[in-house]
Amino acid sequence: xxxxxxxxxxxxxxxxxxxxxxxxxxxxxxxxxxxxxxxxxxxxxxxxxxxxxxxxxxxxxxxxxxxxxxxxxxxxxxxxxxxxxxxxxxxxxxxxxxxxxxxxxxxxxxxxxxxxxxxxxxxxxxxxxxxxxxxxxxxxxxxxxxxxxxxxxxxxxxxxxxxxxxxxxxxxxxxxxxxxxxxxxxxxxxxxxxxxxxxxxxxxxxxxxxxxxxxxxxxxxxxxxxxxxxxxxxxxx
Amino acid sequence: xxxxxxxxxxxxxxxxxxxxxxxxxxxxxxxxxxxxxxxxxxxxxxxxxxxxxxxxxxxxxxxxxxxxxxxxxxxxxxxxxxxxxxxxxxxxxxxxxxxxxxxxxxxxxxxxxxxxxxxxxxxxxxxxxxxxxxxxxxxxxxxxxxxxxxxxxxxxxxxxxxxxxxxxxxxxxxxxxxxxxxxxxxxxxxxxxxxxxxxxxxx
Ligand SMILES: [Zn+2]
Numbered sequence: 001x002x003x004x005x006x007x008x009x010x011x012x013x014x015x016x017x018x019x020x021x022x023x024x025x026x027x028x029x030x031x032x033x034x035x036x037x038x039x040x041x042x043x044x045x046x047x048x049x050x051x052x053x054x055x056x057x058x059x060x061x062x063x064x065x066x067x068x069x070x071x072x073x074x075x076x077x078x079x080x081x082x083x084x085x086x087x088x089x090x091x092x093x094x095x096x097x098x099x100x101x102x103x104x105x106x107x108x109x110x111x112x113x114x115x116x117x118x119x120x121x122x123x124x125x126x127x128x129x130x131x132x133x134x135x136x137x138x139x140x141x142x143x144x145x146x147x148x149x150x151x152x153x154x155x156x157x158x159x160x161x162x163x164x165x166x167x168x169x170x171x172x173x174x175x176x177x178x179x180x181x182x183x184x185x186x187x188x189x190x191x192x193x194x195x196x197x198x199x200x201x202x203x204x205x206x207x208x209x210x211x212x213x214x215x216x217x218x219x220x221x222x223x224x225x226x227x228x229x230x231x232x233x234x235x236x237x
Numbered sequence: 238x239x240x241x242x243x244x245x246x247x248x249x250x251x252x253x254x255x256x257x258x259x260x261x262x263x264x265x266x267x268x269x270x271x272x273x274x275x276x277x278x279x280x281x282x283x284x285x286x287x288x289x290x291x292x293x294x295x296x297x298x299x300x301x302x303x304x305x306x307x308x309x310x311x312x313x314x315x316x317x318x319x320x321x322x323x324x325x326x327x328x329x330x331x332x333x334x335x336x337x338x339x340x341x342x343x344x345x346x347x348x349x350x351x352x353x354x355x356x357x358x359x360x361x362x363x364x365x366x367x368x369x370x371x372x373x374x375x376x377x378x379x380x381x382x383x384x385x386x387x388x389x390x391x392x393x394x395x396x397x398x399x400x401x402x403x404x405x406x407x408x409x410x411x412x413x414x415x416x417x418x419x420x421x422x423x424x425x426x427x428x429x430x431x432x433x434x435x436x437x438x439x440x
Binding site for chain 1 (some may be wrong): 257258297354425428
């Protein structure tokens with residue numbers, strides 16, 4: 001029997017009285033399990049089987065699918081609504097899609113957990129972008145933010161750079177007014193995860209999107225597609 | 238599963254087992270009971286089942302089960318035509334009706350937003366709902382989606398939609414079950430109930 005603190009990333013009904021749960025735990029990483037008899041079980045209360053609810057999960061592992069025995073609440077649910085809730089789904093989907101199963105990395109777990117707890121805060125957008133950049137770093141896909149990729153020349157604050165998703169930054173002599181060109185100061189600030197201005201947020205998002213696309217890590221992040229539908233919906237008025 | 242001499246019998250037991258909350262034991266018992274003692278009931282049941290599956294359609298307006306183009310609720314002019322209640326599934330309409338506290342119209346989403354599964358507004362009939370709201374008859378939208386994070390996301394999206402048409406959005410309260418004692422209430426429910434507390438009315 002395993003016991004660990006964690007969260008549920010996603011759940012779906014399975015037959016009449018069971019649920020398939022994607023769990024993410026501190027010391028055992030991500031795994032998929034089945035919770036049986038959720039209609040009658042006192043060990044698997046529905047109000048605990050929710051994303052964004054800190055949990056203590058007890059399960060046994062035989063074969064591919066874990067058997068989830070008991071789920072205890074480990075504190076108050078993180079209260080999210082509107083765009084912040086959508087961001088929460090998005091973070092869950094990233095972990096679900098890019099973190100390999102059964103690979104444990106407590107630092108990544110604490111990044112995930114920290115980001116969830118930051119979502120109700122004022123600066124949640126910067127925390128979300130910083131989470132994305134850290135995920136790239138964790139996966140080994142984050143290009144250097146300190147040196148140019150061709151010649152390892154340090155990036156300088158006064159220069160302008162072009163970003164190539166699979167390689168990194170390269171100095172650009174023609175300072176075009178193009179969204180793919182960024183100033184060195186911005187890049188250096190991003191390397192310290194200093195994301196307090198709109199241009200840095202834009203750069204962070206640009207790096208994440210283009211790297212994810214170029215690596216075809218996760219060709220369609222569903223929650224982002226839905227988020228876009230929702231944004232369109234609210235833009236109409 | 239135990240195999241019996243007849244393939245037809247085995248098939249029936251297998252089909253019954255597909256029903257919600259019917260296990261192999263119950264399926265067996267029901268099959269034997271029907272075939273041995275209640276052939277009339279079995280025949281009647283099979284006809285009704287076929288009629289319902291083949292004849293039922295979904296209401297053009299609210300998507301409830303209907304015999305005709307519009308359902309009985311939508312045809313009823315004595316209801317409060319200024320209120321619309323949004324639910325996730327047809328069975329929720331039955332629950333709302335049983336409460337006897339609501340007499341307005343309904344709209345059934347047939348699901349809820351589930352961003353990770355790629356289920357967005359288009360997948361749960363929001364364009365149809367929007368055309369209904371655009372007709373301008375409603376002044377209140379009562380959101381009765383589940384008290385889950387997906388239900389919350391759905392409720393938020395619906396509130397944005399309602400405001401677009403100057404309809405006031407409300408959501409069923411997060412409250413304590415009638416007859417419950419605080420000691421046995423989980424902390425999330427209690428926390429939401431405190432935040433959503435109501436003024437005690439004067440006589
Ligand atoms: Zn109807």
